[in-house]
Amino acid sequence: MKRKLNWCWRLLATGFSFSVFGIGGLIVPLYAVPWLLLTAGGPTRERRARWLVHTHFRFFINMMRALGIMTYELKGLERLRAPGQLILANHPSLVDVVLLIGLLPQADCVVKGGLLRNPFMRTVIKLAGYIANDNPEQVLNDARASLSRGNSLIIFPEGTRSVPGQSLRLQRGAANVAVRLQLPIRPVVITVTPPTLTKHVPWYHIPPQGPFHMSLRVMPELAPGDFELQQDVPASLAARYLTKKLEHYFTEELTHYAGARART
Template sequence: MGFVFFGVFGLLFKIILWPYILPAARKNTDNQIKARRLVASVWALFIRYLSITGVIAVRYHGFERLGRPGQLILVNHPSLLDVVFMLAKVPVLNCIVKNDLLRNPVMKSSILACGFLPNDESLQVVEDADAILRSGQSMLIFPEGTRTGWDNKICFNRGAVSIGLRSASVITPVVIVMNPPALKKYQPWYQVPKQKIHYDFYVGDDIDPQQWLQHKPLPIAARQLNQQLQEYFQQECSRRK
């Protein structure tokens, strides 16, 4: 029922978002942030519904440190709802999203109105992300590019870390731990476990890009930091289960 409500209200919400989708409005950062707050309010109601009905329980740790100017937030991606949780809690964030979501009638209007970046794997995405971070916005990226597999092995695309080292004022990891596993890759959305799904979101220590670039060129720094972050997320997910 939660997903039914999400889909129905998502389609009806297109009418409210229409003024924010017009070409002139989409170029205005203030309009984008207003649209993000509208979308976040609806997604927060969706999360509230799932919590009240006993489907999920969610706890946030350290989220007061998110949303700072020029901040890049890197998050692992264990389930279908991760982006909904993150953006409902921190509405000001910009986000790089899967390009396929533009073909989703429920999500397309929200992506366009909020000014999110569809990832078509072009150099233009990197340039746009650079401009967004340097303008003082904060950005959310899931470096895995897709949901974590059933083997729970975390593998990051180095491009996300490269964007952070090149453009961000600070990089902040956020670890998502969920139990039991649900809404995984290739799992139908209607296959929900009988027990309540527990989500915990942990904000990690800040990473200063300039410290990593002091003695190493960008490609080497990105490779080393990417490897370190993969190990950090893997260890934290195992430790906190």
């Protein structure tokens, strides 16, 4: 009986959380956009817009934890403090984007171009200076400019949420940025146990036993030389090779974590 009541509570709390997120997407721009437009333009406005997104996402994550929907652990978070990093993270669930941005007050982010067609999200995304992934060359130019200003740049190389049980598949955009700009990579490995809020799974399919657990591990930096990229090859081929290497890297880390968790 107690387990059933707990499940019912978590189902209601999950529905409430999604409602808060959706309503927030409608309400926040009503006061955030006028406030931001009244501030000085350029970097100052961008910093305030990113701080606003960070603050709301952090509140949302802490609310979900307080409601008993989720728990999370963070490892190596101090590695994200240095500015100007290229941060690549896997994308297992809806919540990992919110969690990662909620941890970084001034991070830039590559977002789906379709969000710019959302009337409620478009203005905030533009004011925050987030980079739309519509045009690969524009992404590269915007990434270069953002990193030169000392921003850290978050990219989810999968482009969409991964599907549990299927092999990890990365798009080449993130590797192209690393290769063309000759940047080291800061991997962030995210796991969700049991798999929750994954692709093609509705929000109300919650874990039967208790809250889901998220682990976010910030890994040591990977320099371009760590992947033994061939010299004097076109950037497109180098990006393809690096993408395969990154697929292997993230797959190994996820497998290792799953094995270690099973042994405990």
